[in-house]
Amino acid sequence: MEKTLTFQHVSYLWDEAKAAELAGDEVALFLYRSNLLGADLRLTNYAGGNTSCKITETDPVTGQPAEVMWVKGSGGDIGTLKRSGCANLYVDKLHALKNRYRGLEFEDEMVALFDHCLFDPKCAAPSIDTPLHGLLPFKHIDHLHPDALIAIAASKDGEQIMKEIWGDTMAWLPWQRPGFDLGLQLEKVVKENPGLRGVILGGHGLFTWGDTSYDSYINTLEVIEQAASYLEANYGKRRPVFGGVKREQTLDAAQRRQQAVGVMPVLRGLASSHRRMLGHYTDDARVLEFVNSHDLDRLAQQGTSCPDHFLRTKIRPLVLDPAQMQQPAAAVHEYLQERFEAYRQDYTAYYERRKHANSPARRDPNPVVILWPGVGMFAFAKDKQTARVAAEFYTNAINVMKGAEAVSEYQGLPEQEAFDIEYWLLEEAKLQRMPKPKSLSGKVAFVTGGTGGIGKAICEALLEQGACVVAADRDRLDETQQDLRKQFGKDSALATSIDVLSAEHIGESLRQSILQFGGVDIIVNCAGLSISKPLSETTQADWDILNDVLVKGQFLVSQAAVEILRQQQLGGDIVNIASKNGLVAGPNNVAYGTAKAAQLHMSRLLAAELGPDKIRVNTVNPDAVLRGSKIWEGDWAAGRAKAYGISVEDLPAHYAKRTLLGEEVLAEDIAQAVRVFVDGSLAKSTGNVLNVDGGVAMAFVR
Structure with a gap:
């Protein structure tokens, strides 16, 4: 076939000028190719698939030329692959x-032997797919999981369709589980069929290659x-897509969002019975077409095919009954509790009937993917990125x-094969090697005044400490969001507009938090201003x-947030940033000091009321946080300097000098006080006050 540069279903991203810059460095070109392939989710999902190249290196021991394969290492992502991520x-x-290979019963022992084949002992760990690349004769190989190819690979008549195309x-x-034997099978089929341009792995994915x-x-x-063009030409010919529409789409985007917000904290609370989870919501058109179809129940029950899809989405999703979801809130909560419990029991039964003598212990029995006809898809996982990726993978499965x-x-996948992938000892070993969760992993913090210094x-x-954060404020939103995501990852933070005097604005800001992360766990009331006058x-x-x-x-932020915390039934924290001025009477400070004292006592009142809900309420009292604090950008500094008869420039030294420790208090000090409370x-x-003021004896609470 003649090569074509015109594509409708994939993205041609190759830049000749960029490639020319990399000419002569085969590894650099291999990484460039990998990144381009990983940039198009129609070709493969995050961390899905792997790529390789074979080049000649100088053996550091013998000094002789040696053929060395560079391949994506275990757990990497081809879209962001670098040299450090390669084996x-x-x-x-x-x-x-x-x-050394002793047959299928001894597959797993081969993985340890890969380490004895390493050219660079300090490179990334080889993945289970290493022999699938290494035993083939081609210089450059791509193994991907494109939806269009897996659709054929997961078809009853897949092999026949392949020959037709x-x-x-x-x-x-x-279908065969990845491993050394599958590598041998690939090598054999290529030797027996010269002139191949690729191989389809039944139920799994695609292998293709080239000389460069x-x-x-x-x-x-x-x-x-x-493959995609073939599918496109056949949609609706054999039968209506997904058996046709069972439920007309009656809700618009705003209504779907409203429905999702109303139930997501409840779903999150139920999904967190094993460990705290974060959520992701999508009403992508592809999802809605599936969940509104006649075939939803039949196909959802079958589960996914590609191992990469299955490992991230579990054996099957939880499908909700839209009629049951239209009941009053209490009845919906009861229905969801019943559905979750039924899912857990079903998952446990699946584990019991398919486990082996040496299988790892049963894992979290809660669903990862939840489908609500008319509204969309929810995914819950240990962190936001994993939840988002799970939703992406299930969209691929759709x-x-x-x-x-x-x-x-x-x-x-047949159920036993699915179980053997999910509870593969090598997969369990990978999970055990993962770093332990940080102290706030799986939690969502909502911080008012979140773009200011403190x-x-x-x-x-x-x-x-692993939390996801919503910085709610009036300004600096884009700047703060970009900065936080640059430091902590694109799934870590959201900056949202808020007016703390408007219940409507507060509600919208919290709704954005729910849609982004599934709920909220920590409320920090830090929004404020200062006026110093006699x-x-x-x-x-x-x-x-x-x-x-x-x-x-x-009051308004706490009231709105507590409603969400109670829906989740996971407890929570409210930390109010008050001030030393709530405890100490100073000159020219009547309005500010009174308001801060009210904040302090409201915290005690809320602690007394919310204790039965396992919601802790505590207060941090800063004093004289100058550097980076918004309250010092206006007239406050001049007012305090006037009250003490000194210049504004002398304020930092004045405040530090009057403390017992003689230390300046920084925004980071206040942040650490919040951290230890949550x-x-x-x-x-709960109901406690932590002064972070360098030591002011007049502010001692007891």
Whole structure:
């Protein structure tokens, strides 16, 4: 076939100028190719698939030329692959492992032997797919999981369809778990069928190759384009897509969002019975087409096919009855509890009937993917990225089912094969090697005043401990969101507009938090302002704005957040940032000091009321946080300097000098005080006050 550069179903991203810059460095070109393939989710999902190249290196021991394979290492992602993420192995040593292979019953022992084939002992760990690349003769190989190819690979008539599209230029291997034997099968089929451009692995994915990185890239795109074009031409011919529409889409986007917000905290609470989970919601058109179809129940029950899909989405999703979901809130909660319990029991039964004598212990029995006809899909996982990726993978599975049903009949993995993948000892070993969760992993913090000096420092301190953060404020939103995501990852933070004097604005800000992360666990009331005037100069407007923002704002935010915390039934934390001025009477400070004292006592009142809900309420009292704090950008500093008869420039030294420790208080100090209240260090503390003021004897609480 002639090569084509015109594609409708995949993205041609190759830049000749960029490739020319990399000419002569085969590894650099291999990484460039890998990144381009990983940039198009129609080709493969996050961390899905792997790529390789074989080059000649100088053996550091013998000084002689040696053929070395560079391949994506275990757990990597081709879209972001770098040299450090690659394993590199002697090709001849990989072939020599054939002499050590004892058969399918001893597959797992081969993985440890890969380490003895490493060219660079400090490279990334080789993945289970290493022999699938190493035993093939081609210089450049792409192994991907494109939806269009898996649709054919997961079809009852997949092999026949393959021949219809590509004739004898492609070969078929029936489903088999990845490993050394599958590598031998690939090697055999290529030797027996010279002139192949690729191999389809039944129920799994695609192998393609080329003499150069560019040749492999083009070959891969062409094969996927041809598969996608074939499916496109057949949608609706054999039968209506997904058996046709069972439920008309009656809700618009705003209504779907409203429905999702109303139930997501409840779902999150139920999904967190094993460990705290974060959520992701999507009403992608592909999802809605599936969940509103006649075939939803039949296909959802079959589960996914590709191992990468299955490992991230579990054996099958939980499907909700839309009629039951329209009941009053209490009845919906009861229905969801019943559905979750039924799912857990079903998952436990699956584990019991398929487990082996040496299988790892049963894992979390809660669903990862939840489908609500008319509304969309929810996914829950240990962190936001994993939840988002799970939703992406199930969307891929939907695409696969759509394609397979259009041209044949979809076939999911047999249940025993699915179990053997999910509870594979090598997969368990990978899970055991993962770092332990941080103290705030799985939790969501909502910080008002989150873009200011103290607020942003609190966001950063909580993010460092694994939390996801919503920085709610009036300005600096884009700047703060970009900065936090740059430091902690794109799934870590959200900046949202808020007016703490408006219940409607607060509600919308919290709704954004729910849609982004599934709920909220930690509320930090840090929004504030300061006005320093003597009684005679304090206006009613001064009094009103201070008491509105500091007191009413704290009340409204806490009231709205507690409703969400109670829906989740996971407890929670409220930390109010008050001030030393709430305890100590100072000059020219009547409105501000009164408002801060009200914040303090409201915290005690809420602690007394919310204890039965396992919601802790505590207060941090800063004093004289100058650097980076918004309250010092206005007239406050001048007012305090005037009150003490000193210049503004002398304020930091003045405040530090008057403390028992003689230390300046920083925004980071306040942030650490918040952290210890919420990270489990003080799990049985509520109604307490923690002064972070360098030591001011007059502010001692007791």
